[in-house]
Structures are given as C-alpha cells and as structure tokens.
Amino acid sequence: MKDRKTDIKAYLDADEKKDLLRLLTAGSVDDGKSTLIGRLLFDSKKLYEDQLQALERDSRRVGNAGAGQIDYALLLDGLKAEREEGITIDVAYRYFSTNQRKFIIADTPGHEQYTRNMITGGSTANLAIILVDARTGIITQTRRHTFLVSLLGIRHIVLAVNKMDLVGFSEEVFTKIRNEYLALTTRLGIEDVTCIPLSALEGDNVVEKSNRTPWYEGISLLQFLETVPIDRDRNMDDFRFPVQYVLRPNLDFRGFCGKVASGVIRKGDEVMALPSMKRSRVKSIVTYEGELDYAFCPQSITVTLEDEIDISRGEMIVRPDNVPNVGRYFQTMLVWMDEEPMDRGKQFFLKHNTNTTRATVDEILYRVDVNTMEQLPGEDFKLNEIGCVRITTAKTLFFDAYSQNKATGAFILIDPITNNTSAVGMIIRPLVMEDISQADVPTLDLRKLGIGEESYEAIMKAVRELGRQGIEVKVVR
Amino acid sequence: MNCEYSLSHLQELEAESIHIIREVAAEFQNPVMLYSIGKDSSVMVRLAEKAFAPGKVPFPLMHIDSKWKFREMIEFRDRYAREHGWNLIVESNMEAFNAGVGPFTHGSKVHTDLMKTKALLDALNKYKFDAAFGGARRDEEKSRAKERIFSFRDQFNQWDPKNQRPELWDIYNSRVHKGESIRVFPLSNWTELDVWQYIRLENIPIVPLYYAKERPCVEIDGNLIMADDDRLPKELVPRIRNRMVRFRTLGCWPLTGAVESEATTIEEIVEEMMTTTKSERTTRVIDFDQEASMEQKKREGYF
Numbered sequence: 001m002k003d004r005k006t007d008i009k010a011y012l013d014a015d016e017k018k019d020l021l022r023l024l025t026a027g028s029v030d031d032g033k034s035t036l037i038g039r040l041l042f043d044s045k046k047l048y049e050d051q052l053q054a055l056e057r058d059s060r061r062v063g064n065a066g067a068g069q070i071d072y073a074l075l076l077d078g079l080k081a082e083r084e085e086g087i088t089i090d091v092a093y094r095y096f097s098t099n100q101r102k103f104i105i106a107d108t109p110g111h112e113q114y115t116r117n118m119i120t121g122g123s124t125a126n127l128a129i130i131l132v133d134a135r136t137g138i139i140t141q142t143r144r145h146t147f148l149v150s151l152l153g154i155r156h157i158v159l160a161v162n163k164m165d166l167v168g169f170s171e172e173v174f175t176k177i178r179n180e181y182l183a184l185t186t187r188l189g190i191e192d193v194t195c196i197p198l199s200a201l202e203g204d205n206v207v208e209k210s211n212r213t214p215w216y217e218g219i220s221l222l223q224f225l226e227t228v229p230i231d232r233d234r235n236m237d238d239f240r241f242p243v244q245y246v247l248r249p250n251l252d253f254r255g256f257c258g259k260v261a262s263g264v265i266r267k268g269d270e271v272m273a274l275p276s277m278k279r280s281r282v283k284s285i286v287t288y289e290g291e292l293d294y295a296f297c298p299q300s301i302t303v304t305l306e307d308e309i310d311i312s313r314g315e316m317i318v319r320p321d322n323v324p325n326v327g328r329y330f331q332t333m334l335v336w337m338d339e340e341p342m343d344r345g346k347q348f349f350l351k352h353n354t355n356t357t358r359a360t361v362d363e364i365l366y367r368v369d370v371n372t373m374e375q376l377p378g379e380d381f382k383l384n385e386i387g388c389v390r391i392t393t394a395k396t397l398f399f400d401a402y403s404q405n406k407a408t409g410a411f412i413l414i415d416p417i418t419n420n421t422s423a424v425g426m427i428i429r430p431l432v433m434e435d436i437s438q439a440d441v442p443t444l445d446l447r448k449l450g451i452g453e454e455s456y457e458a459i460m461k462a463v464r465e466l467g468r469q470g471i472e473v474k475v476v477r
Numbered sequence: 478m479n480c481e482y483s484l485s486h487l488q489e490l491e492a493e494s495i496h497i498i499r500e501v502a503a504e505f506q507n508p509v510m511l512y513s514i515g516k517d518s519s520v521m522v523r524l525a526e527k528a529f530a531p532g533k534v535p536f537p538l539m540h541i542d543s544k545w546k547f548r549e550m551i552e553f554r555d556r557y558a559r560e561h562g563w564n565l566i567v568e569s570n571m572e573a574f575n576a577g578v579g580p581f582t583h584g585s586k587v588h589t590d591l592m593k594t595k596a597l598l599d600a601l602n603k604y605k606f607d608a609a610f611g612g613a614r615r616d617e618e619k620s621r622a623k624e625r626i627f628s629f630r631d632q633f634n635q636w637d638p639k640n641q642r643p644e645l646w647d648i649y650n651s652r653v654h655k656g657e658s659i660r661v662f663p664l665s666n667w668t669e670l671d672v673w674q675y676i677r678l679e680n681i682p683i684v685p686l687y688y689a690k691e692r693p694c695v696e697i698d699g700n701l702i703m704a705d706d707d708r709l710p711k712e713l714v715p716r717i718r719n720r721m722v723r724f725r726t727l728g729c730w731p732l733t734g735a736v737e738s739e740a741t742t743i744e745e746i747v748e749e750m751m752t753t754t755k756s757e758r759t760t761r762v763i764d765f766d767q768e769a770s771m772e773q774k775k776r777e778g779y780f
Contacts, residue, residue, distance in 0.1 A: 011751075012674060015674060102671075120644060247531075253532075259492060288526065298489065299484070299488075410645070410646045421644070
C-alpha cells in the first residue's frame with residue numbers, strides 16, 4: 001500500500017486533520033441494516049483477515065445469508081446471547097475512516113421495544129441513516145424512527161431506500177417512497193433530508209455510484225457521509241460553561257475545569273457566574289499545553305478569573321449579556337428507559353450537565369404515540385413511552401431549550417433506589433419566572449452610566465427579555 | 478477542517494476523554510486508574526495528566542502484576558510513575574504465585590483467572606475503589622463494542638450485557654450503592670490508529686517492546702513467544718532463536734505473541750498496521766480459549 005516513509009508520514013499528517021462524524025443507523029433486521037454497515041466497513045478496508053475468516057466460518061455455521069454468501073450482519077452482532085437470538089439487542093459502536101473523515105456508527109435495533117436503544121445510540125449523533133425496504137416503503141417503524149430522530153434533534157437524515165435490486169432499480173418506486181418521506185419530515189420540521197436508492201447486498205450506491213440507477217442524480221451514501229457539513233451544527237452563539245471540577249493545586253491558582261457546552265470564550269471576556277451573578281473577566285484559559293487565547297465547544301479547558309469568586313461544581317459561567325434560563329420549573333419531553341414503570345410519587349435524582357438535584361414529575365401533559373405521533377392522555381410511563389411533562393427540581397438549574405442548545409437542554413432522571421437511569425429528557429421551556437434574591441439584583445443607573453435617553457427603550461427591551469429568562473435587573477433612570 | 482471553531486477528530490476525542498476523567502474525579506469518593514503499561518494505558522495516563530494540569534492527578538495508578546509481565550514493562554512502569562509523580566499501587570495474587578501458578582504449568586485460563594481477574598478483584602475490594610478507569614477501546618473486540626463508557630458492576634464486579642444503563646449525551650450516571658462500582662473507559666471511542674497517532678503527536682513514551690528488535694523467541698502453538706526470563710520450560714530452551722520482532726499488545730510474556738517486524742518508529746508501526754491483515758488481538762492467546770471468551774471474562778470481572 002504505502003511503501004515509503006514519506007508516504008506514511010503524509011498519510012498521518014492528513015489523518016490528523018480529519019474531523020469526526022457520529023452517525024446513527026436505524027432499521028429492522030429485515031431492512032438489511034447490518035449488511036449495509038458491514039459493507040461500509042468492508043469496502044473501506046476496515047476488516048482484517050482474521051475477522052473475515054471468523055465471519056466466513058460463522059456465516060457457514062449460523063448465517064442467515066444465502067449459501068456461499070458472507071453474512072455481514074454476523075460481524076456486528078457481538079454478544080453471544082444476541083447471536084443465538086439472531087437480533088442485535090443493544091447499541092453497538094463501529095469505527096471506520098476514509099480519506100476524508102472518521103466515522104463512529106451507533107448501530108441500534110429497530111424493534112418497538114428497543115426505542116430505548118435508539119435514543120441511547122442517537123443522542124450524540126450528527127446524522128441518522130434510516131433504512132427502508134424498497135418493496136415495503138415507508139412503514140410504521142420508519143415513522144417511529146423519524147420521530148425519534150427529530151426528538152433527539154439530529155440535524156441530518158439519510159433515507160436509505162434499500163433492496164433496490166429487488167424492485168428492478170425502479171425510479172418510480174424510489175420517487176414514490178421519497179415523496180412520502182419528505183412529506184413526513186417536513187411535518188416534523190427536519191430540514192436536511194437526503195434520499196438514496198441502494199442495494200446494500202450488491203453494493204449499489206453504497207460506496208460508488210451505481211450504473212444501475214442512471215436516473216438517480218445524487219451521490220453515493222459514502223460520498224454523502226464524507227462531505228455533509230457538520231461544523232455548523234454546534235451552538236457557537238451562547239457561551240455556557242458548566243463548572244465540572246475546581247482545581248486548586250496551590251494558593252495562587254484557582255481553576256474552573258469543564259467542557260465548553262456551547263459557544264466561544266476569549267481571554268479578557270467579561271463573564272458572570274450563576275447563580276451568584278458575580279462578574280469577573282477571564283484571566284486565562286489553561287490547558288496542559290499552555291494557555292489559549294480562546295476556546296469553544298466541545299473543548300475541555302480550565303478557566304481562571306481576574307477576581308476571587310467562589311464557584312463550585314454544578315454552577316455555570318456565562319456571559320452577562322447572554323444567560324440561560326435560571327429556575328426550578330420546566331416543561332420537557334421525557335423518554336422512559338426503565339423496565340419498571342414510572343412511580344408518580346417518587347423523587348428522582350436529576351442530572352443536568354454537572355448538576356445533580358432531587359426532582360419530581362408534577363404533571364404529565366400528554367403521551368405521544370410514537371407510531372402516529374398523536375398526543376394521548378397519560379397517567380404514567382412504561383418502558384419506551386414518550387411524553388411531555390412538568391418537572392420541579394430542588395436546586396436551581398441553568399438551562400436552555402434542547403432545540404436551541406442540546407448540551408444545556410438535556411438531562412437524565414435516576415431512580416434513587418435502583419440507581420438506574422430511568423428516563424431522559426429534552427427541555428422545552430421554563431415554566432415560572434424564578435425569584436432571584438433581591439440582594440443580588442444588579443442595578444443599572446442609566447444617568448450615572450452616561451447613557452442618553454434615546455437608548456432607554458432599547459435597554460428596557462433587553463431588560464424585559466432578561467426578565468423573561470428569569471434574570472431580574474433593576475433600572476434607575 | 479481549518480475553520481476557526483472546528484476540532485480534528487483527535488482533538489474531539491481528547492476533549493471527550495478529559496471530560497470523562499474529570500467527571501469521575503468529581504463524582505466518586507475513591508477512584509483508581511488501572512494501568513496495564515500498554516500503549517492505551519500510556520495514552521489514558523497522559524489524558525489524566527492533561528485533565529488536571531497544572532495540578533496533580535487526584536487518584537492513584539494501580540497495576541495488577543501477574544508476575545509474568547515482561548521485565549521491560551516493569552522497568553518502564555516504575556520509571557514513568559516516578560518521573561511523572563504518580564502514586565503507584567502494585568498488587569498481585571501472591572497466594573497463587575507462591576503456589577506456583579503460571580501459564581506453563583496451569584494453562585492460560587487458570588493463570589488468567591487467578592493472576593489477573595482474581596488479583597484485580599481482590600485489589601479493588603482491598604482498597605474499596607468505587608470507580609476504576611480502564612484503557613479498553615470499543616473497536617478492539619466484539620463484546621467491547623457494546624460496552625458503556627460508565628460500565629456498571631455489581632457487588633461481585635460482574636458485568637451484565639443485557640442490563641446496562643442507558644447512556645446519553647455526555648451525562649454519565651455515577652450513582653452506585655455500597656460495594657457496587659463503575660468501570661470507566663475514557664478511550665471507548667478511540668481506534669488503534671487514533672492511539673498511535675496521538676502517541677506520535679504528543680511524544681508519549683511507550684514500552685520499547687512495541688518497537689522491532691532482535692529478541693530470543695520460541696514458537697509455541699503458532700505463537701512467537703519471547704523467552705523473557707528463565708521460567709521458560711527447559712525442553713523449549715533449545716528451540717530459542719533470535720528473531721527480529723515486536724509486540725502489538727503487551728501482557729504476560731508467555732501469553733503474548735510477537736510479530737516479525739522491522740518497524741522501529743511509530744510511522745513504521747502504523748504503516749505495518751495498515752498493511753497488515755490481522756487485527757491486534759490475534760496475538761493474545763487468551764481470546765481463543767473458548768468461544769466468546771472475552772465476553773465471558775468480562776462478565777466475570779476481567780476488563
């Protein structure tokens with residue numbers, strides 16, 4: 001392959017610069033999902049000879065593919081229990097890379113009872129591939145998967161219309177499925193949808209564009225995965241820095257460690273700590289390699305401030321002019337992940353960023369039928385059920401709507417007795433304006449600040465907006 | 478990707494790993510970092526150093542010494558820990574060792590059960606660690622592909638693949654009852670190439686056994702075993718030949734096959750890796766003990 005040292009060095013230098021795409025695949029066993037992933041791995045030369053030999057051996061022994069054919073699905077079904085049942089029961093992660101990008105595939109099963117796994121696998125995904133069988137088209141399961149993808153806020157969807165070889169690579173069949181699907185995604189507000197006709201088994205339009213679909217004007221699946229832009233998907237506007245760990249190696253250094261949840265921060269920027277609302281400036285952004293001039297999500301950094309402010313884990317550093325909701329009440333979507341149904345009387349632990357608090361589910365507003373997306377009345381939740389609820393927390397949280405900011409809009413509910421992760425949530429909106437202790441209310445004395453009357457209206461508008469978000473600012477004219 | 482606010486895949490993986498390591502330090506009472514002295518451990522240890530710089534890492538390193546490790550590994554371990562200011566704990570199953578347990582006399586299964594799995598479980602119980610970092614990667618082996626980053630273990634240190642906690646976003650559930658624990662895998666999403674690339678870019682020291690050199694080897698059941706000390710059975714001694722070899726993984730010397738190689742730099746190792754046709758775990762004798770053997774070992778508490 002590469003013969004000279006300079007080649008391998010050039011390869012490594014290029015490899016170093018690749019970015020990472022995390023993707024979710026959803027579909028049932030019959031849709032050929034495992035075959036598709038197996039082929040992506042196979043055709044990108046990720047399979048080693050010993051894995052291939054094991055695959056051929058297993059294909060002969062327990063394979064579901066035809067005689068003499070490699071059953072790529074076996075490659076993916078890692079656990080013994082699953083191999084016996086012939087289904088994937090959990091999320092499995094696969095890794096491959098091309099000359100353009102590195103990929104992490106979260107492979108999840110399509111069965112109804114495993115909504116939990118798809119939600120788990122999809123939470124970090126940039127993109128989802130949803131498989132349908134060209135012979136059956138859009139089915140209930142496709143709608144369910146698409147709804148879950150929209151719930152998770154995954155920005156890019158590929159509808160892989162598989163088994164085109166079995167419908168004679170018919171343009172008509174493909175177009176009908178595509179139109180039906182686009183109607184669905186439009187309704188769900190998903191903007192970036194790409195439909196690709198393919199045959200995972202025979203390799204059409206998987207890696208290379210197939211000459212058996214001359215009417216198809218798009219690119220192959222792999223070409224699409226390699227080029228879809230994802231760097232705009234992150235929230236780079238709203239700086240949120242949940243403090244994860246306080247570092248005090250000596251009396252002169254107090255560093256706040258954490259992962260930038262969203263946005264960008266620069267040395268010298270004015271910041272504010274929540275909930276204290278105390279202000280300071282960024283003195284330095286420290287890493288092992290040295291100081292940075294700026295940092296952005298999702299970097300893990302350590303920040304020091306100009307002033308000695310007491311900030312603990314669970315608190316948040318933000319910009320004074322761009323704050324999240326501060327409060328204890330919110331409306332949220334909830335996905336029940338526990339075998340045990342919800343006990344309404346229970347107090348849960350709620351983990352949100354680096355903050356853990358007690359929480360109760362006060363009211364179930366509705367449940368969602370994941371197949372029809374209809375709203376239903378509900379008294380409790382059972383495994384894999386999804387709905388909209390109101391939650392109250394014991395501690396004040398600093399949050400945004402999940403649709404605006406995944407990192408500060410997501411949480412998990414932990415059962416205090418079993419310690420299981422019982423449910424996961426995506427916050428919709430805050431419910432009540434939060435009381436903020438009067439002593440800490442910042443005051444703007446406009447005359448003292450030398451602000452002219454012509455600006456009063458704009459300032460009051462900004463103050464009202466802050467109030468809506470739960471931050472009170474007193475104004476003296 | 479040269480946009481002002483974009484990260485390369487390695488920078489993203491590094492940030493993810495540091496976040497995981499800090500989360501454990503913040504949420505657990507008594508964490509420990511398990512150190513195998515291998516290349517993945519070396520990367521994990523560096524990530525821990527990075528997570529708390531300019532401070533000191535707030536948890537110890539622990540090596541489970543099976544007493545059959547390569548001598549160069551032990552020298553490397555002691556020197557690294559000393560030079561980087563780590564609190565190093567070394568634990569062994571001395572009872573089994575004194576009873577003469579070893580791979581040549583008892584076979585790989587008994588040896589691994591007693592000198593690795595049991596020694597590890599005993600050590601975890603002895604110090605009452607509630608979280609233990611391991612350097613395992615999901616791309617290493619099929620049963621690992623499904624493991625969580627925070628992997629729950631019951632009071633018997635068992636892993637139940639059918640009963641794993643859902644793990645979403647970067648929110649990790651670290652709640653355990655007394656006696657239960659979490660194994661944490663900060664390198665879950667790294668591939669073998671990522672690890673080598675990172676070692677290359679960060680100049681991370683690794684055990685010299687990874688580089689090719691003439692070493693005394695003997696072929697046992699198709700594996701090239703290096704005669705690292707005088708415990709090689711006498712009947713095998715006459716078959717020792719000097720071969721130009723290196724190791725793709727490091728473990729107990731009688732259970733770790735060498736590969737013939739000329740690679741003496743990281744670039745050459747990567748080149749070899751990319752053109753090779755065997756995955757790295759094929760040089761591990763223990764994976765082939767029995768069907769689904771790694772999964773079995775993991776259920777029992779081995780990583």
